[in-house]
Amino acid sequence: MNSMYDSYTLSNGMQIPCMGFGTYNAKDGDNYEIIKTAIKAGYRYFDTASFYFTENDLGRAIKDSGIDRKEFFIVSKAWINQMGYDNVKKALRKTLNNLDMDYLDLYLIHWPKVNEDDDKWKERQKETWQAMEEMCDEGLIRGIGLSNFLPHHLDNILSFARIKPLVDQLEFHPGYTQEAAVSYCRENDVRVQAWSPLGRAVLLDNAIIKNMAAKYNVSPSQICLRYCVQREIIPLVKTSTMERMLQNKDIFGFEISKEDMHIIDCMPQAGWSGEHPDFAIPKVNADKLLCD
Numbered sequence: 001m002n003s004m005y006d007s008y009t010l011s012n013g014m015q016i017p018c019m020g021f022g023t024y025n026a027k028d029g030d031n032y033e034i035i036k037t038a039i040k041a042g043y044r045y046f047d048t049a050s051f052y053f054t055e056n057d058l059g060r061a062i063k064d065s066g067i068d069r070k071e072f073f074i075v076s077k078a079w080i081n082q083m084g085y086d087n088v089k090k091a092l093r094k095t096l097n098n099l100d101m102d103y104l105d106l107y108l109i110h111w112p113k114v115n116e117d118d119d120k121w122k123e124r125q126k127e128t129w130q131a132m133e134e135m136c137d138e139g140l141i142r143g144i145g146l147s148n149f150l151p152h153h154l155d156n157i158l159s160f161a162r163i164k165p166l167v168d169q170l171e172f173h174p175g176y177t178q179e180a181a182v183s184y185c186r187e188n189d190v191r192v193q194a195w196s197p198l199g200r201a202v203l204l205d206n207a208i209i210k211n212m213a214a215k216y217n218v219s220p221s222q223i224c225l226r227y228c229v230q231r232e233i234i235p236l237v238k239t240s241t242m243e244r245m246l247q248n249k250d251i252f253g254f255e256i257s258k259e260d261m262h263i264i265d266c267m268p269q270a271g272w273s274g275e276h277p278d279f280a281i282p283k284v285n286a287d288k289l290l291c292d
C-alpha cells in the first residue's frame with residue numbers, strides 16, 4: 001500500500017480503501033465541520049453507524065463537497081435494537097434517508113448479541129443476515145459485513161450465509177490485537193478493520209509506542225496506524241483537526257522493521273476499551289433508533 005487510496009480486494013471482488021475515517025464521537029455539534037475538513041484533507045472512506053448519530057452530517061458534508069458520491073466509500077451499521085428481519089430492513093432505509101444516499105458501500109451488523117444474557121443471538125443473526133442479503137440483491141448495499149464478531153459468532157453466520165461476510169470490524173491496536181479473531185477472519189477471507197486504532201488516544205502516551213515513534217522520527221499515532229497497515233488491517237481513525245488528519249494519512253513513507261513489528265505484536269495489553277462482544281456490551285442511549 002502506497003497511499004490511503006490504495007485498496008484491498010474483498011472476497012466478492014469489491015475494492016476497499018486501505019484506511020478510513022471514523023465518525024464516532026466527533027465533537028458534539030461539530031460533526032459536519034469535522035467531516036467537511038476530513039474530506040478537504042483527502043479522506044474518502046467514512047465509517048458511521050446509526051447510533052453515532054452522524055449519518056445526517058456525513059451525508060450533508062458529502063453533498064456540500066460537490067464531489068461525486070461514487071468517489072466515496074461509505075459504511076454504516078445496524079445497532080442491536082435494529083436487528084431482526086423487519087427491523088434491519090427499516091433501519092437501512094432510515095440510514096439511507098439520513099445520509100440522503102441511494103446505496104451504501106457496506107452495511108454491518110454492529111454487535112453480535114443484544115445483551116450478555118442473550119440466548120437467541122444465533123436465530124436473530126440469521127434473520128438479520130437474510131434480510132441484509134436481500135437488500136444486497138436489491139442494490140441498496142454493495143456488500144455486507146460484521147463488527148465485533150468473534151470466531152464462534154462468525155461460525156454461526158458462515159453456517160447459513162448465502163452471501164459471505166466481507167469484513168469484520170474489531171477493536172484492534174497495539175496492546176489489543178485479538179489474534180484469535182484476526183487469524184480466524186484471515187482463514188475465512190474476511191478482511192479485518194481496526195476500530196479505535198489509537199486505543200482512543202491512550203496509546204499515544206504509551207512508552208513502547210513513544211520510543212518507537214522517536215526511533216522512526218514519526219508520531220505515536222503514525223506508529224499505531226502504520227502497524228495496522230503492515231498487518232493488512234484497515235485502520236478507521238478519528239480526529240478533529242486538519243493537522244492530525246494530514247499527519248494520520250502520512251504513514252506510507254516509512255516501514256516498521258520486522259523486529260519492531262514483533263515487539264508491538266507482543267507488547268503488554270494497553271488501551272483496551274473494556275468492551276467485549278459476549279461479556280461487556282456497550283450501553284448506549286439509542287432508544288430513538290427503535291424502528292416503528
Ligand SMILES: NC(=O)c1ccc[n+]([C@@H]2O[C@H](COP(=O)([O-])OP(=O)(O)OC[C@H]3O[C@@H](n4cnc5c(N)ncnc54)[C@H](OP(=O)(O)O)[C@@H]3O)[C@@H](O)[C@H]2O)c1
Binds near residue numbers: 110200204
Ligand atoms: N464497530 C465498533 O464497535 C466501533 C467502536 C468504536 C469505534 N469505532 C469506529 O472507529 C473509529 C475510531 O475509533 P475512536 O474514535 O474510538 O478512537 P481512535 O481513532 O483510536 O482515537 C481517537 C482519539 O485520538 C485522538 N487523535 C487522533 N489522531 C491524533 C493524532 N495524530 N495526534 C494526537 N491525537 C490524535 C483524537 O483526538 P481529537 O479528535 O481531539 O483529534 C481522539 O481523542 C470511530 O470513530 C468509529 O468510526 C467502531
